[in-house]
Amino acid sequence: MKRRSKPISLFVFSCILSIGTLLLYNIPFFNYVATNTNEGVGGKLFLLASLVVMMLALNFMMTYLLMFLMRFVGRILLAILSIINATAVYFILTYSVMIDATTIENVFNTRYSEASGFFSWSLWGFIFVCGVLPALYCLLQPVVIGKAKRLGMSCAGSLAIVLLVALANFNQTLFITEHDTELGGLLQPWSYLVNTCRVISFSHDEQQEEIKLPDGKITDDEKAVVVLVIGESARKANFQLYGYQRDTNPLLKRRADLKVFEATSCATYTTAGTKAILEPVNSDDLHELLPNYAFRTGVDVAWRTSNWGEPPIHIDEYLTNEQLGEQFPGENIYYDAILMKGLRQRIEMSLKHKVLIVLHTSTSHGPKYADKYPKAFEVFKPVARNVEEGEKHVGMLVNAYDNTIRYTDYLLDSLITTLQGLTDWKCAMIFISDHGESLGENRMFMHGLPMKLAPKEQYEIPFLVWISKDFRTYRSDLPPVLEQHYIFHSVLNLLSIQSPAYNPDYDIFR
Numbered sequence: 365m366k367r368r369s370k371p372i373s374l375f376v377f378s379c380i381l382s383i384g385t386l387l388l389y390n391i392p393f394f395n396y397v398a399t400n401t402n403e404g405v406g407g408k409l410f411l412l413a414s415l416v417v418m419m420l421a422l423n424f425m426m427t428y429l430l431m432f433l434m435r436f437v438g439r440i441l442l443a444i445l446s447i448i449n450a451t452a453v454y455f456i457l458t459y460s461v462m463i464d465a466t467t468i469e470n471v472f473n474t475r476y477s478e479a480s481g482f483f484s485w486s487l488w489g490f491i492f493v494c495g496v497l498p499a500l501y502c503l504l505q506p507v508v509i510g511k512a513k514r515l516g517m518s519c520a521g522s523l524a525i526v527l528l529v530a531l532a533n534f535n536q537t538l539f540i541t542e543h544d545t546e547l548g549g550l551l552q553p554w555s556y557l558v559n560t561c562r563v564i565s566f567s568h569d570e571q572q573e574e575i576k577l578p579d580g581k582i583t584d585d586e587k588a589v590v591v592l593v594i595g596e597s598a599r600k601a602n603f604q605l606y607g608y609q610r611d612t613n614p615l616l617k618r619r620a621d622l623k624v625f626e627a628t629s630c631a632t633y634t635t636a637g638t639k640a641i642l643e644p645v646n647s648d649d650l651h652e653l654l655p656n657y658a659f660r661t662g663v664d665v666a667w668r669t670s671n672w673g674e675p676p677i678h679i680d681e682y683l684t685n686e687q688l689g690e691q692f693p694g695e696n697i698y699y700d701a702i703l704m705k706g707l708r709q710r711i712e713m714s715l716k717h718k719v720l721i722v723l724h725t726s727t728s729h730g731p732k733y734a735d736k737y738p739k740a741f742e743v744f745k746p747v748a749r750n751v752e753e754g755e756k757h758v759g760m761l762v763n764a765y766d767n768t769i770r771y772t773d774y775l776l777d778s779l780i781t782t783l784q785g786l787t788d789w790k791c792a793m794i795f796i797s798d799h800g801e802s803l804g805e806n807r808m809f810m811h812g813l814p815m816k817l818a819p820k821e822q823y824e825i826p827f828l829v830w831i832s833k834d835f836r837t838y839r840s841d842l843p844p845v846l847e848q849h850y851i852f853h854s855v856l857n858l859l860s861i862q863s864p865a866y867n868p869d870y871d872i873f874r
Contacts (some may be wrong), residue, residue: 371506374431375518381442381502382423388494389449389552390419392456397551402541411536414529418563419551421529425522426692431507432515443499449552450495456485458752460808462549467812468559469635480867482731484752508688545814574676577644577652579854580661580863582718588790588835589719590858591779592654592851594641595772596634596671596810598727600627601799602762602769610744612769615777622780623838625872627798627827632811632818634647634673637798638724640848642675644865654852655679655722661861664716668703669724699738700725700775708782711789718859727772728801730810733764735859737771744770751809765803780830784816792858796851798827829872831858836873 372380394412401408430438450667452463455544461467540547549555600606604613605624614616616622630640640646642653650661659665660677667677670685692705702726703723711719727736731751734742747764750756776795783791800822802808809810811822853870 370503371508371510374428374510375514377431377505377507381427381498382420384498385449385552386416387421388498389453390550392453393547393550393552396543396546396650400543400546401599411533414533418529419525421522421525422554425519427521428515428518431511432509435509437785439503442502442696444625445553446498446502447491448493448556450491450493450498451487452552453494453555454490455482456550458486458755458809460806461810461812462546462814462817463552463555464545464549464559464814467507467549468556468563469633472563482752483751483806484750486752494763508635517561525574544871551638574650574656577657578864580657580861582662582860583862584860586790586860587717587788588859589714589721589783589786590792590794590855591707591721591723591783592635592641593723593725593776593779593793593795594638594671595728595795595797595826596724596726597729597730597799597801598769598772598826599821600826601800601821602766602803603826605812605828612766612767614770614774616773618830619777619780621830623829623831625827625829625842625846626844627796627825627848627850629797629823629825630848632799632813632815634671634798635675637848638674641796641798641851643849644867644870646847646849650675653677654855655720656787657666657865658718658720658855658859658861659861661863662716663718663720663859663861664714665720665722666710667722667724668698670703671724671729672728674724696738698735700727700736700771701778704775704779704782707779708785711786718861720855720859725772725775727775728765728768730765730801733761736768737868741771741774742767754764754804755809761809765801776828777794783830783832789832791832793828793830793852794837794854795826795828796848800825838872839874 387557394415397415398408401411403411427442430441432438438453455461456463474688548558569847602608602612604611604617605622614854629637630646631637639653642655643651645651653675655665655667665679666681666683667679668683668685668688685700685702688702688705689695692702695702695705700723703725707721711721729736732749734747734749744766748757748759748760748769749764751761756765776793780793783789783793799811800820801811802819802821804852805821806817808819811818812843813819813822815823850870850872853867854872856866857871857873
């Protein structure tokens with residue numbers, strides 16, 4: 365019985381995979397280099413040719429080593445890399461993302477319910493053609509492995525080529541340094557391999573205990589409740605309160621007692637944005653979070669969420685939308701109104717005089733904005749069902765997103781009305797988003813770009829505050845644009861917590 369294909373040497377096999385990797389998965393990388401280098405035509409061609417040679421040498425060496433050292437397991441790994449490469453390039457081409465550490469962290473923090481919103485026939489077709497077919501070649505092509513001497517010569521030759529080409533382009537060090545994030549995020553398969561290692565390293569570091577803040581104390585017996593609403597992907601640009609021309613805030617715009625602040629996020633993804641909201645300072649370290657600190661100080665704290673990705677919360681009452689649905693059967697757990705169900709009774713039943721409720725919403729999270737609100741709030745039509753459809757019809761995507769902001773308007777107005785009914789309590793509602801969102805500007809969608817590359821739509825966020833009469837007064841000397849960690853110190857003020865961790869410079873109240 366004849367073999368289906370003729371055996372080839374490992375050298376040839378590695379050359380084929382190296383060339384295939386360059387052509388199938390790295391065109392966005394070279395396009396970025398060609399667009400952003402300031403070299404003349406000759407210098408640009410030399411740089412591009414040098415990068416081609418280096419990439420071919422590195423991918424050749426990786427393939428040779430995997431096959432020689434791991435044999436069939438190496439084949440499986442190469443097949444898996446082909447499929448991941450195809451998936452990465454699809455998202456780079458479709459959503460203008462970069463596969464950096466932030467993107468990898470987002471992947472690790474994404475649930476199936478969110479990831480399934482990206483599933484489409486074009487995705488599966490792209491993965492099949494550019495991922496599955498090359499993977500089958502990796503698995504089925506007979507290869508003559510050869511001897512160790514050939515391995516040493518091949519790898520040594522590859523390293524020598526990389527070194528020589530790098531030295532020849534030593535004058536490009538500044539360009540590479542300035543664009544290291546972009547270049548690293550577009551280079552396959554190294555982007556996700558290196559950044560996955562980085563994220564694992566970061567996660568290991570974050571397993572350490574959070575940095576405890578100095579002990580605080582509550583200084584009065586006044587009954588006070590603060591409801592902090594952490595918005596998801598809500599961008600300032602589409603709030604009527606900030607000058608947007610559409611009627612996305614029909615209820616809140618009538619409230620003269622609502623304070624509207626200019627603000628920016630500290631990051632463009634949920635994990636870091638939520639952390640920044642809950643910490644006293646913007647830091648890479650993990651400080652004790654606001655709900656944990658308030659709980660330890662003696663405040664009655666509850667966390668209700670339809671989202672995920674927040675740092676560890678150490679309190680007694682942490683409820684997901686599914687758990688709230690069990691308490692309130694018949695309620696739709698997929699809309700954020702479930703987070704406010706029974707909230708008044710929950711506050712009135714508290715045995716303490718200080719109450720902090722955190723609502724972590726998901727109202728404006730893509731890619732399926734149209735699934736985030738009840739049909740009654742579909743005011744702007746027609747709508748795109750997901751971001752991929754919205755790529756072709758940006759106006760329809762904006763319609764769906766604007767409907768989520770209109771639903772947010774309803775939720776916040778209803779929450780304020782609930783708090784106004786608590787006549788025995790001093791009340792405050794604070795709404796701030798974890799980050800913004802791109803809706804097609806410069807062909808960018810959703811969020812997650814590094815801050816130094818992110819457009820303003822991904823970090824300019826709404827910051828809204830309502831307080832009951834005679835509770836607190838606002839400072840008149842605040843800077844024109846606030847940051848997320850103003851929340852921590854302002855909430856300590858509202859809850860009358862005296863603490864060495866409190867910084868009056870980052871308090872919006874007197």
